[in-house]
Amino acid sequence: MKRLALACLALLGSLFGVTSPGVAALHVDVTQGTIQPMPIAIPDFLGSGRGPQIAGVIRADLERSGLFRPLDQKSFLEQIHDINTPPQFNNWRVINAQALVTGQSVAQPDGRLRAEFRLWDIYGEQQMLGLSFSTTPENWRRIAHMISDKIYERITGEKGYFDTRIVFIAESGGAAKRVKRLAVMDQDGANPIFLTRGDYLVLTPRFNPTAQMIAYMSYIGGRPRVYLFDLESGRQEMLGNFPNMTFSPRFSPDGNKVVMTLEKGGNSDIYLMDLRTRSVNRLTSDPAIDTAASFSPDGTRIAFESDRGGSQQIYMMNSDGSGAHRISFGGGKNGTPVWSPRGDLIAFTKQASGSFRIGVMHTDGSGERILTDGWADEGPTWAPNGRVLMFTRSARGGRGSQIWSVDVTGRNERRVPSPGAASDPAWSPLIQ
Amino acid sequence: MLKTHTGIKLIAAAGLMALAACTHKPPATVEAPPVAPPPSSADTAPVTSESSTIIPGSAEDLRVNVGDTVHFDYDRYELRDEDRSVLQRQAEWLQKYAQVRVTIEGNCDERGTREYNLALGARRANAVKEYLVSLGVSGGRVDTISYGKERPVCTESSEDCNAQNRRGVTTVVSGAASS
Numbered sequence: 001m002k003r004l005a006l007a008c009l010a011l012l013g014s015l016f017g018v019t020s021p022g023v024a025a026l027h028v029d030v031t032q033g034t035i036q037p038m039p040i041a042i043p044d045f046l047g048s049g050r051g052p053q054i055a056g057v058i059r060a061d062l063e064r065s066g067l068f069r070p071l072d073q074k075s076f077l078e079q080i081h082d083i084n085t086p087p088q089f090n091n092w093r094v095i096n097a098q099a100l101v102t103g104q105s106v107a108q109p110d111g112r113l114r115a116e117f118r119l120w121d122i123y124g125e126q127q128m129l130g131l132s133f134s135t136t137p138e139n140w141r142r143i144a145h146m147i148s149d150k151i152y153e154r155i156t157g158e159k160g161y162f163d164t165r166i167v168f169i170a171e172s173g174g175a176a177k178r179v180k181r182l183a184v185m186d187q188d189g190a191n192p193i194f195l196t197r198g199d200y201l202v203l204t205p206r207f208n209p210t211a212q213m214i215a216y217m218s219y220i221g222g223r224p225r226v227y228l229f230d231l232e233s234g235r236q237e238m239l240g241n242f243p244n245m246t247f248s249p250r251f252s253p254d255g256n257k258v259v260m261t262l263e264k265g266g267n268s269d270i271y272l273m274d275l276r277t278r279s280v281n282r283l284t285s286d287p288a289i290d291t292a293a294s295f296s297p298d299g300t301r302i303a304f305e306s307d308r309g310g311s312q313q314i315y316m317m318n319s320d321g322s323g324a325h326r327i328s329f330g331g332g333k334n335g336t337p338v339w340s341p342r343g344d345l346i347a348f349t350k351q352a353s354g355s356f357r358i359g360v361m362h363t364d365g366s367g368e369r370i371l372t373d374g375w376a377d378e379g380p381t382w383a384p385n386g387r388v389l390m391f392t393r394s395a396r397g398g399r400g401s402q403i404w405s406v407d408v409t410g411r412n413e414r415r416v417p418s419p420g421a422a423s424d425p426a427w428s429p430l431i432q
Numbered sequence: 433m434l435k436t437h438t439g440i441k442l443i444a445a446a447g448l449m450a451l452a453a454c455t456h457k458p459p460a461t462v463e464a465p466p467v468a469p470p471p472s473s474a475d476t477a478p479v480t481s482e483s484s485t486i487i488p489g490s491a492e493d494l495r496v497n498v499g500d501t502v503h504f505d506y507d508r509y510e511l512r513d514e515d516r517s518v519l520q521r522q523a524e525w526l527q528k529y530a531q532v533r534v535t536i537e538g539n540c541d542e543r544g545t546r547e548y549n550l551a552l553g554a555r556r557a558n559a560v561k562e563y564l565v566s567l568g569v570s571g572g573r574v575d576t577i578s579y580g581k582e583r584p585v586c587t588e589s590s591e592d593c594n595a596q597n598r599r600g601v602t603t604v605v606s607g608a609a610s611s
């Protein structure tokens with residue numbers, strides 16, 4: 001395996017132009033979700049380097065967010081010839097655009113691609129943002145996603161989430177002989193890569209905080225255990241040497257520890273392994289099932305699921321295992337708690353009335369809201385900005401699973417493109 | 433410094449961002465170890481009945497004549513009374529063929545979350561193992577594995593199917609007669 005060069009992608013971003021002073025006139029409130037997405041005009045980028053494709057990825061990113069409505073290029077009255085000349089704002093007001101993105105992408109003499117763009121406030125008649133990026137040509141999609149993030153951030157005031165990846169389980173074959181492979185792809189489904197061949201079962205992958213390492217469960221050799229997969233080296237490594245099944249891994253927020261479940265004599269409890277010393281601490285000691293642990297973003301607490309009270313419910317404990325107490329009281333069974341990266345909410349799977357749905361609750365269990373209405377939705381994962389979730393949606397009759405996304409508002413439910421059936425998504429942080 | 437366009441002042445420059453996970457080449461995967469070799473037994477015992485060619489002491493013998501599967505109620509792992517007789521026959525068979533090693537596979541229906549079902553499948557497999565051990569089978573001959581909801585035998589979304597999938601299956605690992 002060739003070692004991947006660490007600096008295989010260098011992106012140089014620079015602000016150029018004068019940004020609008022003070023409060024932006026143009027704003028989308030993401031807390032409400034939008035019923036009226038903002039009309040935005042994004043003409044194909046000028047220049048010699050994938051301009052139309054880059055603009056296409058930006059339009060798709062913003063459209064999928066549900067907060068923007070990219071306008072049809074055929075409606076445009078003005079053709080952009082030079083991105084350094086301000087547009088005729090009236091030409092864009094006439095077609096009801098509230099924002100305009102102009103850009104160009106040029107192949108440099110050294111072979112690199114340089115893309116720059118400007119974001120214009122049509123009614124305020126001013127530039128809101130101007131940035132340029134350069135990279136190797138094969139990373140053109142990342143430039144597009146970074147531009148999408150900058151536009152989203154400037155207009156919503158929230159961090160973007162488009163320059164991110166998803167680790168997931170790619171599925172094929174019938175339900176009784178399902179083949180599952182570890183895979184990663186961009187958040188929009190592009191650039192899928194299969195990391196295992198499907199000759200053994202793999203489940204529940206999670207990224208570490210740098211998105212370089214994946215913790216997952218593998219049945220390789222007929223021994224179900226937690227493994228680490230290093231994306232840089234391609235190396236797989238069994239985590240620890242336990243006599244029984246280990247499963248349901250998740251990294252601590254600093255990436256130095258993995259919380260996971262160990263099974264012993266049929267009983268499952270939660271343990272914490274320090275990746276530097278390999279020392280293991282037991283966090284729960286209960287004859288009930290304790291699993292699906294998830295750290296708070298500040299690392300001080302761990303949410304998990306347990307049936308110690310008679311049915312599967314969500315509990316909270318300190319990260320040393322002390323102070324465990326139940327927090328889910330909203331009816332039905334509740335499991336797979338996942339802390340929001342913002343720390344304000346816990347996403348979970350509710351099992352009630354014959355269906356599995358994705359919900360969110362405050363970290364004390366109050367304010368429960370159900371976001372989806374599928375027949376079998378489970379296993380939520382958060383976008384790094386805490387505004388969007390992905391989850392697994394399974395169809396009746398073992399006809400396979402797909403990854404879907406929904407806003408934390410409960411709006412904008414969409415299927416995430418993937419190469420075939422897919423399950424167990426885990427969202428990366430913003431790529432550094 | 434970067435040259436700016438149209439004379440507008442450069443107000444910020446971001447640093448170099450290095451990213452390693454961006455080269456889209458699949459890293460090498462670990463090969464699965466080879467499957468255990470088939471039992472080397474040269475046992476050519478006669479068939480047990482006129483209509484059967486099943487060799488006593490074979491994996492097929494366990495599956496067909498003894499019964500290799502027990503079932504569980506929804507979200508439970510207690511053994512049912514009718515299944516205890518199946519496990520009693522398994523224990524007798526394992527006493528008779530003392531070189532056989534088995535794995536108990538614990539399985540669940542689709543009506544549970546993935547991690548919970550892995551834990552529940554482990555409970556079920558362990559319940560089977562503990563009962564076999566209580567009947568005198570050495571625990572060292574019996575392994576357990578949970579497949580959670582990953583290995584259904586019936587794939588319709590119905591209670592009938594779910595009931596079939598909530599199961600513990602005793603499978604021969606080694607030491608059985610060749611079929």
